[in-house]
Each structure stands twice: as structure tokens, then as C-alpha cells.
Amino acid sequence: EAEVAQSPRYKITEKSQAVAFWCDPISGHATLYWYRQILGQGPELLVQFQDESVVDDSQLPKDRFSAERLKGVDSTLKIQPAELGDSAMYLCASSLGGAGTSSNEQFFGPGTRLTVL
């Protein structure tokens, strides 16, 4: 069964360091999402890609976060420098179509749990 892959699963870093997360969506899925899930809360969308283009990055803290999906397939989310408040689960999801279409079911990866010390 096709799955969304994410790595690493766990990351511990010190504040002010740079971290990067990788996501490989299900093959053929045009839309890719990065979410941040703080403990005890629901996922919050950070950035949404349609192929290689950013559709929504309104909640992405652009002073320290960046995301790219250069070839419209896999994606990297980077944080530089990391802050204590960035400790969270970072989830990647993909869907065949865009949000709100009949094919917009989002398939989630296992997530990367980030701890910033």
C-alpha cells in the first residue's frame, strides 16, 4: 500500500541550530501539505504545494521557516534557527487533488517529532 514517507522520525536539536525534514508523498499526488501539531492541539497548516508551486503559506513563519518542492515530488521543510517553541510534531500529507475537491482526501505520513533544547 502506498504511503507518505517522512524522515527523520525523531529529531533533537539545540536552539539556534538548523533542522530539516523530508517528505516523499504518494506517487502521483499533486498536492503536498506540511502541518505543525503542537502537543494537545490539532494540526495547523504551514504550507501547501500544488505540484511545485506554493498555494498557501500564510501561516509559515517565513523569518525562520522555508519549504521547497523543487521537482513537484518530494519536499523539504527547514527551520533556521530553531527556537524552543518549535518543539512539535511536523506532519506531511499528500492528496491527489486540491483541498475541497472530491479527491482531496489527505494521506498523512508518520510525522517528525522535533524537540528543541
Add this chain to the structure above:
Amino acid sequence: AQSVTQLGSHVSVSEGALVLLRCNYSSSVPPYLFWYVQYPNQGLQLLLKYTTGATLVKGINGFEAEFKKSETSFHLTKPSAHMSDAAEYFCAVSGSGFNKFYFGSGTKLNVKP
């Protein structure tokens, strides 16, 4: 604008009892509604979704939900809880086009033996 409210951050039921997890939404456009389940340190798995058509939606693992437009609700139910249902459940809303998903804050379901 869209938002989701899940009443009850923790729900505890006995094995075999009815499960009822509440979700109310706010949406300025016809909503698409979803329930996801999350097990510890894992991603989210879709339980069921409502887009159009029949308002009673059946999902995996015996769960179902009913879209009630007049009540702006999409409550999740299961007639008989199983120990394996213990997890966190998230309700989400989106609209048509490229509107993003809005998730509720989640409800942790505990199933007692």
C-alpha cells in the same frame, strides 16, 4: 472563514458502550467534513468524510457520522467501543477549491475494560 469545535478534550467509555464524539463547524461555504484518528506518535488516518449526497456517512472500523446542516454538526459515533479504538480523534472542515483544512483540537478517547 471556517473553524471546528470539538466538545470534550477527553472522553472515556467502557468497552462495548456507545461512542459519541462531538464536532461543530463554522463555514461560510458548503463544507466538506472529515474525521481522522491518530494513534500515539503516528500520523492521521482518515475514518470518514462527507462531501455531498447522503448525510449519514459510514467509515472504517464501524464508525459513522451524520452531517446536520441545521445544527452545523458532524458528530462521530460507534455503537460498541473496542479497546483498539483508544486514540485521539480529529474533526476537520474544508471548502471547495483550494481552501485549506481546519482541524479541531482533538478528542482523546479512552476505552475502559
